[in-house]
Amino acid sequence: MKFSRIIANSGEWLSGDGPNRHIVVSSRVRLARNLRDKPFPGWAKKSERLEVMNSVKQAVECLPEMEESYSENLEALSPLEKQVLVERHLISREHAAKGVGSAVVMNAPQSLSVMINEEDHLRMQAIRCGLQLDNVFKMIDRVDTELESSLEFAYSAELGYLTACPSNVGTGMRASAMLHLPGLVMSDQINKIINSVNKIGLAVRGLHGEGTEAMGNLFQVSNQTTLGEAEEEIIGRLNRVIEQVIEHEQNARALLAQRKAITLHDQIGRAYGLLCHSYSISSKEALNLLSIIKLGIDLAVFPDAHRFPVDELFIETQPAHLQKDAQVVKMSSEERDALRATLIRAKLSQVPQPDIARLRLATPATTENQ
Amino acid sequence: MQCDVCQSKEATVFLTQIVDGKMQKVNLCENCSKEKGVNDPTGFALTDLLLGLGASQEIEKSPSSVKCPICGFTQADFKKTGRLGCSNCYTVFEDGIGPMLKNMHKGTQHTGKTPAAFHKIREHSEKIKTLQENLTKAIEAEEFELAANLRDEIRQAETELAS
Ligand SMILES: [Zn+2]
Ligand SMILES: [Zn+2]
Numbered sequence: 001m002k003f004s005r006i007i008a009n010s011g012e013w014l015s016g017d018g019p020n021r022h023i024v025v026s027s028r029v030r031l032a033r034n035l036r037d038k039p040f041p042g043w044a045k046k047s048e049r050l051e052v053m054n055s056v057k058q059a060v061e062c063l064p065e066m067e068e069s070y071s072e073n074l075e076a077l078s079p080l081e082k083q084v085l086v087e088r089h090l091i092s093r094e095h096a097a098k099g100v101g102s103a104v105v106m107n108a109p110q111s112l113s114v115m116i117n118e119e120d121h122l123r124m125q126a127i128r129c130g131l132q133l134d135n136v137f138k139m140i141d142r143v144d145t146e147l148e149s150s151l152e153f154a155y156s157a158e159l160g161y162l163t164a165c166p167s168n169v170g171t172g173m174r175a176s177a178m179l180h181l182p183g184l185v186m187s188d189q190i191n192k193i194i195n196s197v198n199k200i201g202l203a204v205r206g207l208h209g210e211g212t213e214a215m216g217n218l219f220q221v222s223n224q225t226t227l228g229e230a231e232e233e234i235i236g237r238l239n240r241v242i243e244q245v246i247e248h249e250q251n252a253r254a255l256l257a258q259r260k261a262i263t264l265h266d267q268i269g270r271a272y273g274l275l276c277h278s279y280s281i282s283s284k285e286a287l288n289l290l291s292i293i294k295l296g297i298d299l300a301v302f303p304d305a306h307r308f309p310v311d312e313l314f315i316e317t318q319p320a321h322l323q324k325d326a327q328v329v330k331m332s333s334e335e336r337d338a339l340r341a342t343l344i345r346a347k348l349s350q351v352p353q354p355d356i357a358r359l360r361l362a363t364p365a366t367t368e369n370q
Numbered sequence: 371m372q373c374d375v376c377q378s379k380e381a382t383v384f385l386t387q388i389v390d391g392k393m394q395k396v397n398l399c400e401n402c403s404k405e406k407g408v409n410d411p412t413g414f415a416l417t418d419l420l421l422g423l424g425a426s427q428e429i430e431k432s433p434s435s436v437k438c439p440i441c442g443f444t445q446a447d448f449k450k451t452g453r454l455g456c457s458n459c460y461t462v463f464e465d466g467i468g469p470m471l472k473n474m475h476k477g478t479q480h481t482g483k484t485p486a487a488f489h490k491i492r493e494h495s496e497k498i499k500t501l502q503e504n505l506t507k508a509i510e511a512e513e514f515e516l517a518a519n520l521r522d523e524i525r526q527a528e529t530e531l532a533s
Contacts, residue, residue: 042451043443043451043453144483148486154456158478162457162460164453170480201476225476227475227476
């Protein structure tokens with residue numbers, strides 16, 4: 001499959017549906033694995049890296065999940081193509097910096113991707129829409145078990161899966177959920193939430209920034225430790241915490257609507273006005289305003305039919321995505337800001353003006369929480 | 371304040387995380403924060419970063435001449451990179467890595483997934499452990515015939531494990 005074909009469609013995690021998706025954008029589980037007694041990528045010679053890459057790549061391509069897939073060596077990708085994959089969360093920024101001796105394999109719906117010779121020989125991830133860490137873990141766990149039959153993984157009965165960095169040893173698992181929390185940010189509660197989640201050994205980070213500086217009010221919650229707990233326990237702990245954060249976010253939105261209705265209406269109206277009428281807009285400003293529009297959709301101020309196009313803009317307005325559509329290799333940031341504004345204006349012209357009278361609070365998704 | 375990584379530029383990014391009740395702080399300059407992917411939440415873990423700094427000193431408990439026979443890695447390399455050379459390094463530098471893992475994780479014993487190839491080994495070692503406990507009890511109770519049988523069973527399980 002060609003790069004242009006895989007990238008023509010949005011990933012399943014963006015276009016699909018999932019539990020609690022009003023607040024949880026995506027769930028992701030990543031496993032780190034290495035081959036026994038082979039030097040880790042950061043320490044291996046080029047010839048050793050190539051040898052590992054070839055055997056791993058072949059094993060991954062043979063997976064039934066990868067029947068329809070995109071597979072490429074990193075040196076064959078342009079910097080722009082690599083950046084597109086980073087913006088889609090399909091490879092890490094570290095992996096994008098790699099060249100000869102590293103590769104990536106992903107399935108057509110972009111729900112599974114395997115980075116070969118990132119920091120570890122294999123970094124495989126599954127990603128889906130909404131809060132469904134259990135399903136996502138099952139998906140990647142099956143891939144891992146299938147690979148066991150053709151690859152001998154480095155494993156010790158005491159320390160579990162052995163990884164290049166001791167911070168990943170044990171399960172080698174990093175499970176995370178991306179949360180959209182405009183209510184907690186607008187009501188100045190976000191730092192309190194971040195601190196209390198950090199206290200119980202989970203990490204919360206803003207997407208491109210810290211705390212209230214987070215762009216687009218997007219936050220990622222993930223496990224910090226990998227040794228001493230089984231995969232299911234780690235995911236269980238994450239689920240319980242995320243469900244509480246969801247509840248806090250819903251309460252924050254309800255309070256804003258009740259007590260600060262005018263501020264809320266004003267913010268939604270201004271976001272819509274700015275996005276519809278700007279001719280130059282930075283990535284940061286765009287994400288922050290789009291976040292408010294997304295909130296508006298959750299609150300029924302905009303019709304639900306516009307959810308997907310707006311979600312898509314979060315990715316489509318990123319620098320590499322803008323450039324790939326324009327077919328321009330080098331673009332100044334001024335040109336990008338202008339192009340971004342044009343793209344947003346075009347899409348938002350389809351969205352009707354905010355109908356504040358329709359504002360209602362999404363019924364808390366308590367039934368989905370269990 | 372100086373950057374903790376390059377020790378030269380002025381730190382502008384200050385990170386604090388509380389992990390299991392312990393406060394961890396890192397100060398970084400603009401360059402190093404970008405390089406370490408601090409702005410990229412998917413790639414960044416404070417633990418990874420801390421490893422590259424203070425925590426890696428722990429491994430010095432192993433004598434400095436120790437070298438991994440498989441990949442040639444030394445503790446000086448670990449101090450530089452915060453990463454190990456190969457899976458065998460975990461055995462070679464065991465004394466230094468042990469205490470570090472204790473500070474970093476919830477526990478020191480893996481309780482998660484086991485590759486199928488290890489299932490048999492795990493079952494056998496557990497079986498041998500139970501048999502040995504029974505053997506001790508049998509000897510204490512002076513049930514020598516039972517003890518002799520248990521010894522045979524243990525020997526058999528051990529040969530099976532070795533195969
Ligand atoms: Zn620095
Ligand atoms: Zn080694």
